[in-house]
Amino acid sequence: xxxxxxxxxxxxxxxxxxxxxxxxxxxxxxxxxxxxxxxxxxxxxxxxxxxxxxxxxxxxxxxxxxxxxxxxxxxxxxxxxxxxxxxxxxxxxxxxxxxxxxxxxxxxxxxxxxxxxxxxxxxxxxxxxxxxxxxxxxxxxxxxxxxxxxxxxxxxxxxxxxxxxxxxxxxxxxxxxxxxxxxxxxxxxxxxxxxxxxxxxxxxxxxxxxxxxxxxxxxxxxxxxxxxxxxxxxxxxxxxxxxxxxxxxxxxxxxxxxxxxxxxxxxxxxxxxxxxxxxxxxxxxxxxxxxxxxxxxxxxxxxxxxxxxxxxxxxxxxxxxxxxxxxxxxxxxxxxxxxxxxxxxxxxxxxxxxxxxxxxxxxxxxxxxxxxxxxxxxxxxxxxxxxxxxxxxxxxxxxxxxxxxxxxxxxxxxxxxxxxxxxxxxxxxx
Numbered sequence: 001x002x003x004x005x006x007x008x009x010x011x012x013x014x015x016x017x018x019x020x021x022x023x024x025x026x027x028x029x030x031x032x033x034x035x036x037x038x039x040x041x042x043x044x045x046x047x048x049x050x051x052x053x054x055x056x057x058x059x060x061x062x063x064x065x066x067x068x069x070x071x072x073x074x075x076x077x078x079x080x081x082x083x084x085x086x087x088x089x090x091x092x093x094x095x096x097x098x099x100x101x102x103x104x105x106x107x108x109x110x111x112x113x114x115x116x117x118x119x120x121x122x123x124x125x126x127x128x129x130x131x132x133x134x135x136x137x138x139x140x141x142x143x144x145x146x147x148x149x150x151x152x153x154x155x156x157x158x159x160x161x162x163x164x165x166x167x168x169x170x171x172x173x174x175x176x177x178x179x180x181x182x183x184x185x186x187x188x189x190x191x192x193x194x195x196x197x198x199x200x201x202x203x204x205x206x207x208x209x210x211x212x213x214x215x216x217x218x219x220x221x222x223x224x225x226x227x228x229x230x231x232x233x234x235x236x237x238x239x240x241x242x243x244x245x246x247x248x249x250x251x252x253x254x255x256x257x258x259x260x261x262x263x264x265x266x267x268x269x270x271x272x273x274x275x276x277x278x279x280x281x282x283x284x285x286x287x288x289x290x291x292x293x294x295x296x297x298x299x300x301x302x303x304x305x306x307x308x309x310x311x312x313x314x315x316x317x318x319x320x321x322x323x324x325x326x327x328x329x330x331x332x333x334x335x336x337x338x339x340x341x342x343x344x345x346x347x348x349x350x351x352x353x354x355x356x357x358x359x360x361x362x363x364x365x366x367x368x369x370x371x372x373x374x375x376x377x378x379x380x381x382x383x384x385x386x387x388x389x390x391x392x393x394x395x396x397x398x399x400x401x402x403x404x405x406x407x408x409x410x411x412x413x414x415x416x417x418x419x420x421x422x423x424x425x426x427x428x429x430x
Contacts, residue, residue, distance in 0.1 A: 022057040026262070026313060037262045037315065039338075039348045041361050041391060050304035055262065056312040058270045061369040062342045063126060064106075068164065072102025080104040085203040086117050086249040096201065098174050100125065100161055103344065108319070116253035116321045120244075120337075122344040127242060128162025128178075131283065131376075131412030136402040139234055142306040143395045146296040151232060152185040154408070158415045161201075164376075167412060177201050179420035183428060190232055194429045195222075196420060197238070203249035210422065212429030219426060224250075228331035234397040235360055235388040237331075242386070243346030243364035244337055250326055251335075257320040261338060262313040263347045266384040269368040276372055283413030284372050290403040293385050306396035308365055308385055317341040332359065340366075363387040376412060 020026060020033045031047040038046070045051040063069055080100070081091045088104050090097050103125050105118035112118070134156050141149040158179045160169060177199045184193040192214035199207050207224040227238040227246065239246040268289065275287035292298050296305035323335040333354030338347050349362040365384040385400040401409050418424060 020055045020262075022055055024055050025052060026055055027052040034262060037260060039261075039336075039350055039361065041350065041358060041389075042348060042363070045304065045307075049302070051307050052303055053264065053308075053311055053313045056265075056267070056314055058265070058312070058314055058368075060265070060314065060316065060343070063129070063369060064103075064342070066371070069102055069129065073106040076100070076102055076104055077106050082114050082117055083203070086251075086253070087201070087203045088121060099168070101163065101165065102129070108341075110255065110258065116255040116319075117248065119255070119319050119321055119339050119344065120248055120253060120323075123244070123339055123346060124248070125162045126344045128159040129164075131163055131167055132159060132415045133157045134408045134410040134413055134415075136407050136409070137399050138402055139231070139236060140294070140398045140400075141234055141395070142294065142296060142398065144305065146305050148395075149187075151187060151190060151234075152402075153182055154185055155182040156180065156415060156419060158417070158420060163412075169417075171417070173417060175200055175202065179417070181420055181425070181428070184232070192429060193232070194425055195238075196422070196425045197227075198420070199247060206250075207247060210425060212425055214429065219422065219429070223329075225327050225329045225331075228325075230397075235390045235395065236362075236386070236397045236399055237388075240349075240362055240386070240388065243362070244335075244349060246323070246325075251323040252326060254322045254324075255319065256322045256336075258341075259318050259320055259338070260315055261318050261347060263316045263340070264308060264311040264363055264365045265314045266365055266367045267310055267312045269370075269384070274370045274372075276370075279410060279413060281414055284376070284411050286409045286411070287405045288401050288403040288407065288409050293400055294387075294398055304396075306387060306389065306398060308363075308387060310384075311365055316347070318347065343369075358391060361389050361391065363389070372412075 026034055026046050028047055028049040031043060034043055034046065064073060079091060080088050083089050087096060088100065089095060103122045105122055108115055108119055137153050137155060139151050139153060140147055160173050160176045180197045182195045184190045194212040196210045197207055209222040209224055210219050211222050212219050230237055277285045279285055292309055295301040295303050295307040295309055298309055318338045319341055321337045321339065323337060332351045334352040336350040345366060346364050347366060350358060351360045353359050364386055367384050385398045387396060387398050389396045
């Protein structure tokens with residue numbers, strides 16, 4: 001009888017804790033329930049009481065269900081392959097296609113040795129589909145004591161691939177993939193710094209980058225290896241972008257697994273209608289609502305000052321990919337990237353030095369997707385922030401699009417290639 005009771009007690013103790021349920025808050029009291037559902041460093045943030053978010057079960061819009069996009073990826077099925085260097089080629093000819101619209105690789109197989117590179121290309125073609133953009137963003141340097149510094153940035157991004165045919169360039173720019181131009185507006189010590197970047201489709205051609213430096217009153221060409229460095233001393237780099245913005249062919253890619261993750265999503269993007277306005281020259285402007293976005297902006301907040309506060313956790317299936325830079329001067333020796341299986345957007349990235357030590361992590365807070373018009377999808381940008389955490393120095397940098405009715409938060413807008421010339425850089429920097 002005593003043996004039976006003992007076995008019953010042992011069996012009871014062996015029952016695992018109840019899994020997280022929709023409506024539960026993940027924090028230091030139940031962080032163990034999220035083991036295997038978060039990168040280790042972010043799980044530790046919940047364990048230590050630095051992060052706290054509600055778990056929700058919300059329907060995430062799948063871009064492949066949009067009829068316009070679905071027709072595009074169906075037409076691409078089986079059409080494309082990869083060169084040895086990681087460039088997309090047509091299987092029939094072995095040549096680089098002049099134009100690609102929609103995911104080039106709709107069907108990903110885990111046993112495909114080139115699966116990781118294909119996943120990353122699909123991610124980029126999801127981003128390209130959103131079209132050219134213009135937005136104002138605030139970068140905030142945040143320490144354990146709160147806000148240290150803010151800079152205001154005005155940015156333009158132009159894509160030459162991946163858009164609906166009616167948004168394509170009329171001129172031939174087949175050598176280019178993207179161009180971007182960013183100007184620092186404030187504060188005064190860095191105001192007037194302007195950065196210009198051109199990315200080429202040719203695997204052998206590195207990015208061209210220039211910076212106008214007001215103190216020198218001249219334009220300087222910058223090494224593309226510097227894209228991994230912190231922007232103006234922050235913990236966000238140009239290769240972060242909306243999640244990852246490195247050049248695909250500059251890395252060696254490896255698929256290391258599949259995993260369900262609890263992803264930070266902007267809750268208002270599920271519960272509030274997007275405030276969209278059609279712009280006179282084409283495209284859309286979204287009015288970004290105000291309010292607190294991170295912990296230090298909330299009175300009485302006890303967690304990490306950089307913890308996003310409008311977000312909820314939604315469980316999503318992911319591909320886990322490892323990237324190793326080919327450039328030995330790149331700041332990081334390894335990156336672990338995580339891409340949503342249904343949408344190919346990124347969630348968390350972990351960055352390691354060349355000896356394998358974790359240095360920094362990036363959380364791209366996700367948003368739901370809304371349809372602005374047939375063939376035009378808009379990624380909600382309401383209260384969302386991008387978050388880079390420097391674990392060694394216990395600090396973070398956030399980036400968020402600026403709130404306000406007449407502040408640029410524009411998508412699918414026409415942008416002239418002339419806006420991304422060296423002459424335009426010099427004019428803007430004066």
